[in-house]
Amino acid sequence: MTTDVRCVAETDPADWDQEPPFEVQVRCTGIIDDGSEVVRGTIPIWVTAKSSSKGASPTASSAQEKVPATA
Numbered sequence: 639m640t641t642d643v644r645c646v647a648e649t650d651p652a653d654w655d656q657e658p659p660f661e662v663q664v665r666c667t668g669i670i671d672d673g674s675e676v677v678r679g680t681i682p683i684w685v686t687a688k689s690s691s692k693g694a695s696p697t698a699s700s701a702q703e704k705v706p707a708t709a
Contacts, residue, residue, distance in 0.1 A: 641670045641671055642670070642671065643668045643669065643670055643676060643677070644668070644669050644670075645666060645667070645668050645669075646666065646667050646668075646669065647664050647665070647666045647681070648664070648665045648666075649662055649663075649664055649665070654685075658685050658686050658687040659684065659685060659686045659687070660684075660685050661682050661683065661684050661685070662682070662683045662685060663680050663681075663682055663683075664680065664681045664682075664683055665680055666678070666679050666680065666681055
């Protein structure tokens with residue numbers, strides 16, 4: 639038997655509301671058609687400051703630019 643697995647990745651807005659560098663723990667689950675959860679895990683994402691392409695000092699990406707994954 640084969641089936642599709644729908645994957646969901648979630649974070650909270652507060653996870654992104656800090657100064658870089660920091661790590662965000664992205665909660666992930668995989669669910670099949672009957673609603674059963676078949677996989678669960680956490681993916682660590684390391685966030686660093688964004689460097690300017692003109693050689694200026696690094697600037698942090700704003701929390702508003704980070705969209706929590708909820709697909």
